[in-house]
Amino acid sequence: MLARLSVSSRAAVRSACAGRAVRLVNGQRLLVTAAAETSEQEGRATEATDALPTKAVSPPERIIKEPIAVPAAPEEPILLDREQRRVHIVDYFKGRRWWVNWRKDPLVLSKSFPFEKYDDVIDFANVVAGIAKAENHHPVILMEPKKVQVRMFTHQGILVTPDAEKKPSRGVTMRDVRFASLVENAWLEQFVTTGRFREPRAQADRQSSQEIEKSQARVAHADSGSASE
Numbered sequence: 001m002l003a004r005l006s007v008s009s010r011a012a013v014r015s016a017c018a019g020r021a022v023r024l025v026n027g028q029r030l031l032v033t034a035a036a037e038t039s040e041q042e043g044r045a046t047e048a049t050d051a052l053p054t055k056a057v058s059p060p061e062r063i064i065k066e067p068i069a070v071p072a073a074p075e076e077p078i079l080l081d082r083e084q085r086r087v088h089i090v091d092y093f094k095g096r097r098w099w100v101n102w103r104k105d106p107l108v109l110s111k112s113f114p115f116e117k118y119d120d121v122i123d124f125a126n127v128v129a130g131i132a133k134a135e136n137h138h139p140v141i142l143m144e145p146k147k148v149q150v151r152m153f154t155h156q157g158i159l160v161t162p163d164a165e166k167k168p169s170r171g172v173t174m175r176d177v178r179f180a181s182l183v184e185n186a187w188l189e190q191f192v193t194t195g196r197f198r199e200p201r202a203q204a205d206r207q208s209s210q211e212i213e214k215s216q217a218r219v220a221h222a223d224s225g226s227a228s229e
């Protein structure tokens with residue numbers, strides 16, 4: 001029995017007839033179709049308002065090896081509005097596996113960096129910590145045996161209300177975009193070019209980030225509790 005993915009079964013059968021990949025995951029035969037792969041990749045980057053994430057298991061994505069331009073630090077950490085998020089996150093990091101869970105508040109920008117060796121996990125976590133110290137902007141750095149997850153948002157952000165009032169808030173600002181760009185380039189220049197990385201696996205990364213979301217929510221809740229004291 002072939003499990004149907006988010007694409008229509010007709011498309012799945014068509015792609016199967018066209019010889020598209022069929023992968024065995026947990027003993028279940030899943031059709032990996034072009035449409036599923038595309039929506040899987042875009043599903044991660046696009047600001048999903050109502051589209052549910054696909055359950056497709058897509059093969060490891062090609063890593064974009066060109067460095068990314070690093071934006072200047074903003075004068076003020078103004079929370080990005082929807083259009084700015086599309087420009088500075090969805091389009092800017094397209095294909096680089098940075099993603100935001102659009103249902104979360106505050107929004108958090110994150111990426112999972114896969115490695116073969118724990119020594120590289122340690123080295124990369126230290127590189128990220130060094131950037132945090134230099135930038136005075138601090139992410140959550142989660143070290144696992146074969147991956148480092150970097151997640152950040154601006155704790156002391158500024159929300160500009162529709163009537164141009166400024167209020168303290170938390171969320172994604174250009175400080176986070178700048179930080180992610182610095183981390184992306186450090187990974188490419190110090191790890192990918194020297195072969196110290198592992199091809200990403202979409203499914204496993206997403207599960208670990210869900211575990212992180214729960215811990216992030218607990219931390220955020222605790223913070224807001226202390227803030228209100």
Ligand SMILES: C[C@H](O)[C@H](O)[C@H]1CNC2=NC(N)=NC(=O)C2=N1
Nearest residue numbers: 136137138139153154155156157
């Ligand atoms: C006083 C100090 O500059 C601020 O607390 C910095 C420190 N690191 C930070 N890190 C993050 N992620 N967000 C912030 O707003 C922030 N502010």
